Amino acid sequence: MTENPFARAVSAALLGVALSAPPLPARADIQDYAFELTQQEMKQGEAIVAVRLVDKRSGKPVPDAVIFAKRLDMAPDDMETMTTRIEQLPSTEPGVYRFKTKLTMAGNWRLSLGAKVQGEIGTVEDKLVFQAVK
Template identity: 40%
Template sequence: MTLAASQFALAGPQDYQFQVVEPQFHQGESVTLTVAITDLRTNTAVAGATIIAVQIDMSPDGMANMRPIVMPIKTNTPGRYGFVTKLGMAGNWRLALAARLPGEGDVVWREVIIRVSP
């Protein structure tokens, strides 16, 4: 049996975008962050992802040790994943996420920079 070129294109980690819905925030004790995960091949939201790791820190401003706790929260929109954290200082923050996406064998890692104002 001879197989022609595969008709099924396997997705790779580069085929997904993680984007903070609102990239500008104000500092506060309980700030909600929402991340949208999009399949760039189809421009559709990725529902059913499992976030296996999340961390936020101020490493873009040279303060990687500033790492508040991040708690996941439920969202009602498919493809959007919510988190609550303390953003106690104005500046640039790095949100790092690792997710298992439906149909993907590899964990997809992304970092998103957000700006926090006083």
């Protein structure tokens, strides 16, 4: 049986391409992401609440997430029906998401967020508690 030198060259070339191709990036699990408050305490009244979305594996901020669910209430003080409006503001730095609100009472407030991370399947959901002070 005769071997075709062209077939051998093509096989070697394909093997070389396969071995030199960069590996596909490892996909993160949606549980690898979390929101963190930038401040644990804010003044009662008009306030800007800022959170950072981080990749827990690297500690790096995650920019360009799409926040589609947000709620601010006083559930930590057993007043879940005490809510206030919350409006998303433009980001001032990558991975930091800001919200304008009015903290109508001093006490503990819960910020609930839902977001999609670019390139990941699933939803990042977090509930963060901070305190409003007089």
